[in-house]
Amino acid sequence: MSKEFKYVTKIYYEDTDAGGVVYYANYLKFLERARSEAIYSLGLSNKEILEKEGVIIIVKTCNIEYKKPAKFEDEIEIISNIKEVKNSSFKMRQVIKKKFDIISEADVVLVTVNKKGKPVRIPSILKKLID
Amino acid sequence: MSKEFKYVTKIYYEDTDAGGVVYYANYLKFLERARSEAIYSLGLSNKEILEKEGVIIIVKTCNIEYKKPAKFEDEIEIISNIKEVKNSSFKMRQVIKKKFDIISEADVVLVTVNKKGKPVRIPSILKKLID
């Protein structure tokens, strides 16, 4: 529960839109990269969880609030916390920051499913690390 | 309030990911396309609202629930309703469907801002159409 993960990235042309700021859907890419990096930092990978356990982690809900825009060439930081762990799902809070500004805040519920998309227990190789 | 907008699109390679289904961030692209098409169907455009009124419509919050995956070459339909209109913001409910299945449901709050990003009254050319 007390685990906190940090992921830093930069804003490239691909992330922005004609409004001159990051396109709203692209923040979800940063959130997903941050979650993948959190898994790597635990010594795991999505591939390993799939191959060893037959399990995929999917997003069930994503509630995101856009507070300030990130711009081209900004450096941003995504801070991710696990808030709640259930049998086959867990909840993360992910905050995107630019220095001292909060860019976006998101609550994301993730579910562990098998290859057919059916919810299954969080594999123990993952559960013992996030619980 | 009773306005309902429909937008139909197909799932191309660009929309999918290695899981074989639509990447979760890309549903937000479909939602935005559907909102843009709603504006066009009202006889307006984002460019016109910007040039005539100095106003941009931005997303403040997006709460999305993923219910079933859409897959490569599926045809999907996005049904958008305006749920609430305030002074400088309005709320939309957007449902992504594949035939009779609900793929995703989203509640999106949009804010009208000026070029500096400051909330301003919804321009009357838009307000009279959505109110």
Next chain:
Amino acid sequence: MSKEFKYVTKIYYEDTDAGGVVYYANYLKFLERARSEAIYSLGLSNKEILEKEGVIIIVKTCNIEYKKPAKFEDEIEIISNIKEVKNSSFKMRQVIKKKFDIISEADVVLVTVNKKGKPVRIPSILKKLID
């Protein structure tokens, strides 16, 4: 050889970047959509070619020239021609137009491969249609 395919689309926020124009990589998405639509117009689908023939069409080379930018809310047309058909590959010329302006021109070589990525003969269900 004389087949010509047309695909029309619009430029949405997702396609643009902070330069106010379409991001250079995104034109390749339009090219791919146009190729998929060409396949559909022939009464086929990528899924069908994969399931019946075990064949995937992949891009081997893409040479693209950017002539004029497409902008937010523009309507563009992609005109695709098959220029050359070999045993396991074919060449297409794809032109992106905005009214009378040429936005981009691309030469794309596509290869038919099996599930292991090895080049195989173009399946006859496809070959008879493009030859």
Next chain:
Amino acid sequence: MSKEFKYVTKIYYEDTDAGGVVYYANYLKFLERARSEAIYSLGLSNKEILEKEGVIIIVKTCNIEYKKPAKFEDEIEIISNIKEVKNSSFKMRQVIKKKFDIISEADVVLVTVNKKGKPVRIPSILKKLID
């Protein structure tokens, strides 16, 4: 001419498609990130070149050959070399590698333009660094 730039990145879900490999247009995003990082490594930024010189670097042509696919969770390296510098354009060769495998090779011609999109001399702050 002898300058070589290296940029390392990882393949996330957003980069892949239903074929299980990186979507062909997304390699162009990696190429662009690598070019931006090359500019940063020279002590410059796109923003600075625009604000001080009124100049934007745009892609004129991109010739890319796809040799082997990169897959989800792969780490790739983009090696970029400046091959030729003219008055208002320069040519780069960019190679995407995964360990010892070459994933893609691209020749990219870049042009320096003013805010109206008209080619202008490469600004000296950039030219002295790449020449």
